[in-house]
Every structure is written in C-alpha cells, then in structure tokens.
Amino acid sequence: MADRNGASALAAEPQSKRTFLQELVALATSFGLAGGAQAAPAQAPGGQPARRPGAEGKRYGMLVDVRKCIGCQACTVSCSMENLPPIGQFRTTVLQYEVSALGMAAPAMVSLPRLCNHCDNPPCVPVCPVQATFQRTDGIVLVDNERCVGCGYCVQACPYDARFINHETQTADKCTFCEHRLEAGLLPACVESCVGGARVIGDLNQADSEINQRMAASKDQIKVLKPGLKTEPHVFYIGLPDAFVDGVDGQSSVRLLADHG
Template structure:
C-alpha cells in the first residue's frame, strides 16, 4: 500500500495502547453508529496524479460472471485466501410476472466515493483520499479497529487476516501510476470494465458514460457518498436493494 511520507509512523507502543483501549470498551459500545459523512467533515486530500479524477464503469451487459477479475486481482494484490478486494456476486431477482427468477452477475468493489464515509471515521488517519479520488489505506498507521469497515455502505472493506489492518480495492493505483490498467480491467474477458479520467471529456470512460447517460446507475445514491463506480444495465432493484431486501438475493444465501 502507499505510504504518505509527510506523516510519521504511529509507534508500535501507540498501536498497542490504542487497541488496549478498544478492548476496554463495554459490549454495548463495540458497535459504533455510523452516519453518512458530510463533505465538510472530510480531511484534506493527499497528493495523487495531478488533474485526474479516476472512476470505473462496469457494463453488466458484457459481464459473464467468469471471476477472471477476482482471480487477477488476487494474483496482483495477494490478499489472504478467502478474502477479496473485488468479486462478482451472483444475485437472484424475483420477476414481477412470477416467472422464474432472473440471475444477475454484479461486480463489487470499493466505490472510491467523492465523499467517502470511511475516511473521517478513521481515528489515526490511516484511511485517506488522494486528489485524484483514489481512496487508500496506510497499513503502517492502521490499527485494525474496523471503524472504516462499519462505515462503508458497500461492504467493500475487510480486516486483512494476515496484516490485521483494513484492506480493499485500490484501483491498482501502483499500476495506474506507471501507465498500466488495473488487474481486473486488463483481465476482463468481456471488456465489461473501464477505468479512466473523468476530468477528461475525451477519455473512453467519459465518452461511454455520455453515450449511455440514460442507463448509468450507481449503488445507494441516497447515502450521499457520490460513488465513482458506475454501472450500465443494472436493474433498478439493485440501486438500493443489494443488502438483504427480499427482491434481490445472493445465490449463496440459499
């Protein structure tokens, strides 16, 4: 993960002290109520790629659910076995005419929101956003408290079993910085994923969004996070109904 040289490392004793304090919390205080972050509460963004604002577009009409993106991401970023920065979940959607349920493949990942609720809740400023919109975690500072995991409305974060710190999709920023595509985009069999500079009207992602303006959707727009992962061909039931509503069910839940 990226580290910010302007910030000093949190001493190990400080980490232990912080975690010891967390362990001293009562059971009733272990679940922290998280509210959507307000843009005014966001700390200053850190340097990124100048002038750019990265976003991703996923065309569900082209996604075949092959999990090539999941495999390539795991090979590139090496999360622990059984934990994933991106994956393609299979959903079952009830049809209004009572016909057989429709099966939908939906790629999921960090949405690199413009107003990320995971950033201001971090007590040690380990989670941060760059000026190009990419949200990252400084593993040298992270104490693994899980506040950011609770704050994310997209279930896109997890505590890495090996490092005991927060982990998630980074848009493969280390590849973007040397002119390469993220592993998931490069390996997509159907060409369902696009990434690019939303500040550039001539970029492929900007042109594709413009050409499909009437069919562009994001997940949970009502949360006020301004997600920058966009979907084409996503059923309306998914916009606000991906977390347990009866109309949209994960196949693995059966």
C-alpha cells in the same frame, strides 16, 4: 421489491451507524486513545479531511457494464494474483444474484461486480482515528497500513461491504484501483483481465476519455449503488437492475445465491 419505506430504512441505517462511529472516534480522540497519531489535517467542507496528493488534475472512476459481465471471476482471480490478499479474502469479486419481480415467469440471474466505490464523500475516511484511511486528490481512497491499527471503524462505516480486516496484516484492506499500476501507465488487474470488456477505468476530468465516451453514449442508463446515502460513488454501472440501486443487502426481491444452499 422493497417499498419506499423499506428503501428509506436501508438508507437511514448506514447513515446513523456512520454518525455513531464519528462520535465514537471523537470521544476516543478526546481521551487520548489515538495519541500516537499525527495531528488531523484540515477538514474540507462536509467534514472530510483534506485530500492528499494524487495524480495531478485527474479524477479516476470505473464503469462496469453489467450486460457484458459473464460471471467468470477472471477479475477476482487477477486481482488476487496482483495484490495477494489472504486466501478467502477479496478486494473485488463478482457476486451472483437471483432477482424476482411481479410478472416474471422465472427469476433473472445477474452477475454483479463489487468493489470499493472510491466515493467523493467516502464515509470510511472521517471515522479513522489515526488517519490511516485517506483519499487522494485524484479520488482514489487508500489505506496506510503502517498507520492502521485494525480497529475496523472504516469497515463498519462502508455501506458497500467493500472493506475487510486482512487476516495476515490485521489492518484494513480494500480495492485501490491498482493505483500502483495506474502510476506505471497500466490498467488495474481486473480491467485488464475482463474477458467481456465489462470494466473500464479512466479520468473523468478528460472529456474524450473512454470512460466519458461510454457514459455519454449510455447516459440514461448510468446508475450507482445506494445513491440515497450521498456518498457520491465513482463506480458507475450500465444495465444495473433497479432492484439493486437502493440497496443490494436486505431487499426481499434480491437473493444472493451464495447465502442459500
């Protein structure tokens, strides 16, 4: 497992990259490279643009119980069928990891669902030079594909590898919590199709919502990815091994099986 210095380095690198991107965007704007954009909205504390309207009074979050995930990829398939990203590109997927540690007789196998974390302090939003990436008042982070110029700044700024440039539209793409389904009173495709009941989505502002009840029942086990970056992710995990918390990418004790034949 990475030591404290290694974990600090993992946290510092994305932070410095986001700072560089923010400075680059400011420079581009000053030279008129984003001249076609509307005036930037007023900024909220912390440098985040003001949020746009969403579901009134709600704050959506997702809880993933890793103990219930069987790695079947039903969520990956249903998301692809619902949102139709290009073949080979995914808004959510379940990655298979091999985790080893001192004292373990054999490596443990972990299936880890990955998706956009819809952070409360999303680093992808302030770096967008045309305000195509934005956050709603209900916490959902979206992309306006009619405004996006495909520069990739947001892709680089995301510390969760949750964004990509859509090969067909040449614009940024990512998980949206299936906001179009939520607005119709339906569950996101990945939640509805999860055979193990590993995913639940809900309103964190509603005290008796299922997600709050599950989180309260397992409050000592709730974890998020890369908390040291202070992005305040709103995808929460139960049963997440400690080796994943401070950085899945680059830790010597965590091996992504797809990268090793």
